[in-house]
Amino acid sequence: MAEHTRGIIFYDGACGLCNRFVQAVLQRDLQGRFCFATLQGDTATRFLRAEDREQLSTMVVVIGAKTYRQADAVLAVAVRLGRGWPLCSVLYLVPRALRNRAYTCVARHRRRLFPVATCRLPTREEKARLLP
Numbered sequence: 001m002a003e004h005t006r007g008i009i010f011y012d013g014a015c016g017l018c019n020r021f022v023q024a025v026l027q028r029d030l031q032g033r034f035c036f037a038t039l040q041g042d043t044a045t046r047f048l049r050a051e052d053r054e055q056l057s058t059m060v061v062v063i064g065a066k067t068y069r070q071a072d073a074v075l076a077v078a079v080r081l082g083r084g085w086p087l088c089s090v091l092y093l094v095p096r097a098l099r100n101r102a103y104t105c106v107a108r109h110r111r112r113l114f115p116v117a118t119c120r121l122p123t124r125e126e127k128a129r130l131l132p
Contacts, residue, residue, distance in 0.1 A: 007063040008131065010048060011078060012056040013038030016114035017106070018051050021074075026126050028081045037131040057107040063125070070107075071099035 009025065010016035018020075022036050037043035044053050052069070054058050056112070061073040067075040077087040091099065106113075122130060 006129075007033055007061060007080070008043065008047065009034050009036050009073075009076070010039050010044050010052070010060040010062070011036065012059075014055070014116060015110055016116040018059065018108040019116065020114065025077060025081070026122070026129070028083070028085065030082065032129065033080055034077065035131050036130045041132050043131040047081050057104075057110070071103040073095065074103070075099075 009022065009112055025036075037055055038049075039053050042061075047062055048060060050068075052058070059073045061068040061076050063076060063077050063080075064092060074090055075091055079086045081093075
């Protein structure tokens with residue numbers, strides 16, 4: 001897998017919850033540590049294995065040479081955001097199987113619970129962080 005200078009958050013481009021997560025990270029990632037790409041896009045094809053691209057209900061985060069999936073992906077992002085977000089690292093004390101079970105439950109119902117609404121247009125600075 002090729003490396004990227006910033007972390008890349010891969011998400012389902014047709015998911016309202018994923019879109020809200022991306023918006024939340026854009027607002028809180030003041031140092032620009034993360035770029036964003038859909039699992040359906042060209043960047044995902046270049047950086048991810050086929051099995052990762054096919055699992056649209058699983059967020060994938062690539063930071064350097066390390067790949068995070070499911071709950072670990074969310075936590076990997078949260079602990080790098082600064083301010084109070086690193087406190088989320090306490091969730092690593094919850095066994096991974098339990099964290100992922102909760103993640104899977106939310107992911108299974110995400111389209112019903114978080115329908116895709118109209119998306120706001122990104123600023124010029126944010127556009128630079130959106131990968132094809």
